[in-house]
Amino acid sequence: MKLVLVSACALLDADNRVLIAQRPEGKAMAGLWEFPGGKVESGERPEDSLIRELHEELGISVKIECLAPLTFASHAYEDFHLLMPLFICRRWSGTVTGREGQAIKWVKAVRLRDYPMPAADIPLIPHLIDIA
Numbered sequence: 001m002k003l004v005l006v007s008a009c010a011l012l013d014a015d016n017r018v019l020i021a022q023r024p025e026g027k028a029m030a031g032l033w034e035f036p037g038g039k040v041e042s043g044e045r046p047e048d049s050l051i052r053e054l055h056e057e058l059g060i061s062v063k064i065e066c067l068a069p070l071t072f073a074s075h076a077y078e079d080f081h082l083l084m085p086l087f088i089c090r091r092w093s094g095t096v097t098g099r100e101g102q103a104i105k106w107v108k109a110v111r112l113r114d115y116p117m118p119a120a121d122i123p124l125i126p127h128l129i130d131i132a
């Protein structure tokens with residue numbers, strides 16, 4: 001099966017709220033709430049890919065040293081296997097904005113289960129609760 005590498009980030013605010021974004025209509029898994037990020041392109045480091053996506057999707061600038069690895073998802077979807085490192089980030093510049101029209105929300109880690117997320121993300125929630 002095809003292995004797809006996706007970098008994702010849990011942005012955490014001063015109250016330990018986590019940022020989630022809603023996948024837009026027309027995309028696979030539309031309507032589900034996800035951690036910002038995206039596919040790592042060939043030749044790209046996962047961290048650089050994430051920094052690029054955070055800028056494109058949310059309009060913020062993140063320094064590589066502000067990304068800390070938390071855990072990863074390894075999940076078999078029907079048509080591909082997802083390997084997704086999850087970083088956390090508490091420091092960025094700029095204001096978080098849904099630049100691609102996506103809804104965004106700051107949510108307490110213990111409330112993440114109230115938002116439908118992709119199957120791969122469910123096992124990540126306890127890790128975020130642990131650090132909150």
Ligand SMILES: Nc1nc2c([nH]c(=O)n2[C@H]2C[C@H](O)[C@@H](COP(=O)(O)OP(=O)(O)OP(=O)(O)O)O2)c(=O)[nH]1
Pocket residue numbers: 006007008027028029033034035036037038039082118119120121
């Ligand atoms: N960014 C992100 N993607 C996730 C999460 N959980 C999860 O299963 N995914 C999946 C959804 C997609 O299949 C893939 C991320 O791809 P993407 O958002 O860059 O690309 P896409 O689906 O828009 O596809 P494409 O049009 O770029 O090919 O990882 C998550 O928490 N965040």
